[in-house]
Amino acid sequence: MTGAVPSPDLPADVARAAAVGDAMIRAPKTLPPTATVGEVRRFFEDDHVHAALVVDDGRLLAVVERADLAESIPPERSAAGIGRLEGRTVAPDAALVPVWDRMRDEGRRRLAVVDERGRCLGLLCLKRSGRGFCSDDDVEDRRREREGR
Numbered sequence: 001m002t003g004a005v006p007s008p009d010l011p012a013d014v015a016r017a018a019a020v021g022d023a024m025i026r027a028p029k030t031l032p033p034t035a036t037v038g039e040v041r042r043f044f045e046d047d048h049v050h051a052a053l054v055v056d057d058g059r060l061l062a063v064v065e066r067a068d069l070a071e072s073i074p075p076e077r078s079a080a081g082i083g084r085l086e087g088r089t090v091a092p093d094a095a096l097v098p099v100w101d102r103m104r105d106e107g108r109r110r111l112a113v114v115d116e117r118g119r120c121l122g123l124l125c126l127k128r129s130g131r132g133f134c135s136d137d138d139v140e141d142r143r144r145e146r147e148g149r
Contacts (some may be wrong), residue, residue: 011132014098014100021092023133024113024122030055031079038075040064048142051088053111053120054080060120063088063112092121104130 017023029049031039033056040052044066053066062083073082090099090111103111103126113122125134 001120010097014096014132017133019091019092020094020096020099020111020113020124021121023096023135024034024092025126025134025139027114027135027136028053028120028123030120033080034102035060035079036075037073037079037082039076040079041069043071048099050125051123052079052083053110053112053123054083055120058119060085060089060112060114061120063110065110073108080143085114085118088112090124091115099124100133107118 013037014023027084029043029071030053031043033054035054038044043052050065052059052066053060054062055094062080063085064079064083065088068082068084078098088111090113092115100109103124109126111121111124114120126132
């Protein structure tokens with residue numbers, strides 16, 4: 001931050017974390033480079049999923065969002081071919097507050113976190129309320145709920 005005073009409505013988890021890497025989910029669900037559009041459509045059946053990360057040997061190839069999945073795209077088409085990286089990634093050392101502001105301004109809920117070599121390190125997940133970020137514990141709690149534990 002460039003000397004600006006943080007907003008008084010700044011969520012505690014955002015205020016505590018200096019960088020994106022402090023707030024990201026460290027083990028997001030990913031899809032292999034062979035993933036198809038049909039597989040991504042099934043992936044998005046979970047309403048918590050807002051971005052499909054297509055990864056090859058740790059390297060992020062594409063981020064696919066629901067808006068990328070036009071009805072006219074055949075289900076057998078490569079998912080990596082319809083996604084993109086531009087505007088959908090962030091570095092782990094990026095200052096969190098400006099990224100939070102940008103995500104809220106753009107209505108963006110997910111950003112893939114990548115290093116300088118394009119390696120996928122995690123996923124920054126803005127909560128539906130816009131008042132903070134999902135944690136690894138939140139993801140684990142949802143998984144347990146789905147499994148009925």
